Amino acid sequence: xxxxxxxxxxxLRRSSMHSPSANSTAQGDAGRFGPNLVEVSGGEVxxxxxxxxxxxxxxxxxxxxxxxxxxGETVALVGESGSGKTTLGRLTLRLVKPTSGxxxxxxxxxxxxxxxxxxxxRKRAQIVFQDPFSSxxxxxxxxxxxxxxxxxxxxxxxTERRQRVDSALESVDLIPAGxxxxxxxxxxxxxxxxxxxxxxxxxRNPDYLxxxxxxxxxxxxxxxEILGLLDAxxxxxxxxxxxxxxxxxxxxxxxxxxxxMYAGVIVEEGPVGTVIDNPLHPYTKALIAAxxxxxxxxxxxxxxxxxxxxxxxxxxxxxxxxxxxxxxxxDGLCNNVRPLLADQQSGHSVACHLYDVNQKEKLPA
Amino acid sequence: xxxxxxxxxxxxYKAGDRVVHAVDGVSLSIQERGEAVGIVGESGSGKTSMATALxxxxxxxxARFDGEIRLNDRELxxxxxxxxxxxxxxxxxxxxxxxxxxxxxxxYRIGMQVSEPLLTDGTVQKREAIKRAxxxxxxxxxxxxxxxxxxxxxSGGQKQRVIIATALVMNxxxxxxxxxxxxxxxxxxxxxxxxxxxxKEDPGISMIFITHDIGLASDLCDRIAVAYAGQHAELGxxxxxxxxxxxxxxxxxLRSLPRLYASEPPLSMPGQPPDLMNPPSGCRFHPRCxxxxxxxxxxxxxxxxxxxxxxxxxxxxxxNSSGDRFGSHLLHASAVIDA
Numbered sequence: 001x002x003x004x005x006x007x008x009x010x011x012l013r014r015s016s017m018h019s020p021s022a023n024s025t026a027q028g029d030a031g032r033f034g035p036n037l038v039e040v041s042g043g044e045v046x047x048x049x050x051x052x053x054x055x056x057x058x059x060x061x062x063x064x065x066x067x068x069x070x071x072g073e074t075v076a077l078v079g080e081s082g083s084g085k086t087t088l089g090r091l092t093l094r095l096v097k098p099t100s101g102x103x104x105x106x107x108x109x110x111x112x113x114x115x116x117x118x119x120x121x122r123k124r125a126q127i128v129f130q131d132p133f134s135s136x137x138x139x140x141x142x143x144x145x146x147x148x149x150x151x152x153x154x155x156x157x158x159t160e161r162r163q164r165v166d167s168a169l170e171s172v173d174l175i176p177a178g179x180x181x182x183x184x185x186x187x188x189x190x191x192x193x194x195x196x197x198x199x200x201x202x203x204r205n206p207d208y209l210x211x212x213x214x215x216x217x218x219x220x221x222x223x224x225e226i227l228g229l230l231d232a233x234x235x236x237x238x239x240x241x242x243x244x245x246x247x248x249x250x251x252x253x254x255x256x257x258x259x260x261m262y263a264g265v266i267v268e269e270g271p272v273g274t275v276i277d278n279p280l281h282p283y284t285k286a287l288i289a290a291x292x293x294x295x296x297x298x299x300x301x302x303x304x305x306x307x308x309x310x311x312x313x314x315x316x317x318x319x320x321x322x323x324x325x326x327x328x329x330x331d332g333l334c335n336n337v338r339p340l341l342a343d344q345q346s347g348h349s350v351a352c353h354l355y356d357v358n359q360k361e362k363l364p365a
Numbered sequence: 366x367x368x369x370x371x372x373x374x375x376x377x378y379k380a381g382d383r384v385v386h387a388v389d390g391v392s393l394s395i396q397e398r399g400e401a402v403g404i405v406g407e408s409g410s411g412k413t414s415m416a417t418a419l420x421x422x423x424x425x426x427x428a429r430f431d432g433e434i435r436l437n438d439r440e441l442x443x444x445x446x447x448x449x450x451x452x453x454x455x456x457x458x459x460x461x462x463x464x465x466x467x468x469x470x471x472x473y474r475i476g477m478q479v480s481e482p483l484l485t486d487g488t489v490q491k492r493e494a495i496k497r498a499x500x501x502x503x504x505x506x507x508x509x510x511x512x513x514x515x516x517x518x519x520s521g522g523q524k525q526r527v528i529i530a531t532a533l534v535m536n537x538x539x540x541x542x543x544x545x546x547x548x549x550x551x552x553x554x555x556x557x558x559x560x561x562x563x564x565k566e567d568p569g570i571s572m573i574f575i576t577h578d579i580g581l582a583s584d585l586c587d588r589i590a591v592a593y594a595g596q597h598a599e600l601g602x603x604x605x606x607x608x609x610x611x612x613x614x615x616x617x618x619l620r621s622l623p624r625l626y627a628s629e630p631p632l633s634m635p636g637q638p639p640d641l642m643n644p645p646s647g648c649r650f651h652p653r654c655x656x657x658x659x660x661x662x663x664x665x666x667x668x669x670x671x672x673x674x675x676x677x678x679x680x681x682x683x684x685n686s687s688g689d690r691f692g693s694h695l696l697h698a699s700a701v702i703d704a
Binding site for chain 1: 401407408409520521522550551552553554555556558559562577578579580581582583584585586587602603604607608617618619621622623624625626630631632633634637638
């Protein structure tokens with residue numbers, strides 16, 4: 001409990017934007033954040049699907065996405081299933097290759113490198129998976145699980161490996177390390193297993209960490225603890241951190257910036273508090289309005305909902321991806337001209353023609 | 366007369382040579398038509414087990430099943446399986462199971478699947494049954510013509526509407542919904558919740574809504590039960606449980622939720638979820654409770670009544686005891702939680 005509350009206090013500091021975190025190594029104009037570590041430009045991913053024996057189809061998972069994550073910064077990627085948030089996370093790790101566009105990591109375009117040239121990148125960028133029940137080999141002890149990346153990296157010195165595993169276990173509060181190291185995954189709770197997943201990612205001291213729905217499979221009462229742990233580790237190590245989630249409320253407390261995805265496109269992006277308090281894109285507004293906060297008055301109201309459901313796009317995107325469901329669409333414009341992300345004020349940007357001052361000029365004749 | 370009255374329900378399972386206390390002395394009633402009661406709890410708190418007990422769809426390894434379940438003043442636990450199947454299940458009590466939108470049969474048209482219970486019943490002609498199915502499908506907000514489609518042509522939200530229509534086809538008095546939106550995205554979830562609100566008003570179906578999300582429960586439920594380790598730690602009106610929670614578990618649960626607009630960050634809940642094979646002695650929550658005192662470790666708190674007709678299973682709420690025995694603890698507890 002004590003550990004948990006300390007970390008939660010540090011979260012509170014984050015929400016006040018003026019005080020830089022204590023151990024910040026921030027440099028340059030970015031304030032408490034470092035230089036850009038991950039830069040996706042025009043990221044497009046098209047998957048081929050099979051339809052029957054001869055026909056193939058296409059799924060446009062990402063339709064031209066730009067995303068920057070700075071050192072020491074946590075970016076939350078939110079959206080509904082099928083919106084492309086997992087694909088974007090995997091793209092930044094080169095677990096999928098872009099169909100077009102580039103992914104630059106620390107100044108190097110990793111999207112075009114051969115797998116054999118990615119060894120250094122693979123050490124520096126890590127992922128924590130959603131499901132702590134299927135992502136850990138049940139036949140390996142916790143120590144073996146965490147040690148494995150070091151063995152692969154060629155750390156020969158057994159003492160060094162032991163020390164690094166111990167310190168990784170301690171950093172995720174699996175203490176004493178000696179006792180937890182000999183356990184097997186099935187002897188642990190979901191929350192403890194997810195800590196093993198985190199320790200495994202951290203043992204290589206990565207600069208960049210992706211977590212894809214890290215707490216959605218964990219008991220509700222353990223979620224805040226795991227998120228608080230990830231948040232504290234991110235600050236201590238000044239990692240760039242991509243937090244993929246469908247839980248917007250949690251993003252508010254555990255990230256600096258938020259990017260909202262819809263149908264393979266980032267439709268809105270900005271400082272997390274600004275976006276939640278003052279959403280601009282009609283989709284973001286609808287998404288936030290659909291979240292039930294515990295309030296006994298809820299049952300007497302009907303939620304404003306946008307009709308329909310998000311689908312996957314199988315064609316090149318013309319116009320706005322939200323056009324068919326949008327309650328405030330501009331016919332003629334929104335279905336023909338794709339709105340691009342444009343900065344509205346102090347880093348809060350939106351891809352919507354409603355906020356475009358030159359809206360009329362873009363209307364096709 | 367209450368529509369549903371559950372008294373001291375127990376459901377234990379055998380697991381090897383041990384016993385899982387899934388439902389351990391639960392009492393719950395639904396007074397009026399069109400009332401929705403939410404059961405909120407973590408996985409393993411016994412919420413789904415209580416529902417399967419009401420439907421009498423029990424697994425083979427039941428070690429103990431007793432208590433009283435009265436529906437419209439008829440005692441159900443003493444009915445034979447045959448009578449229960451012919452007169453109660455689906456006819457009086459229907460259920461939407463978690464993930465049931467994935468069990469629609471892919472080779473039958475939607476209309477057939479919705480009308481199947483009527484056809485099995487044998488009292489109506491096929492044409493009439495299909496017509497009733499079409500009416501229901503329209504009632505749950507699906508477009509005309511959907512009865513002739515196959516499940517793979519439907520989206521997730523549409524399939525869930527079909528499942529709800531299927532549960533309603535026999536005109537049940539009580540509808541149990543077990544995490545009906547857990548596989549859906551939040552915008553589609555809101556659509557389904559709006560539908561449930563409509564059905565609650567017209568035709569006035571009473572509901573038991575099972576969820577792990579207390580926010581979602583507040584979107585539908587008039588009363589809320591907070592399940593913990595097979596018992597209802599707290600029960601009361603939505604207003605009372607959400608705005609004036611008494612049991613420390615409820616209070617910590619509410620404090621652990623990230624809120625969209627709160628100025629306070631969420632607090633983590635201490636400790637580990639309970640082991641139902643070996644539930645803690647005394648109060649089930651005592652190993653995680655920040656306000657635990659000696660009495661809690663070896664005494665089981667009974668449901669102390671609350672003014673709103675609900676209860677709290679916490680000694681801090683024992684207002685009738687001699688001279689407010691634990692008054693000083695209560696003050697201390699409030700100070701700590703509110704701090």
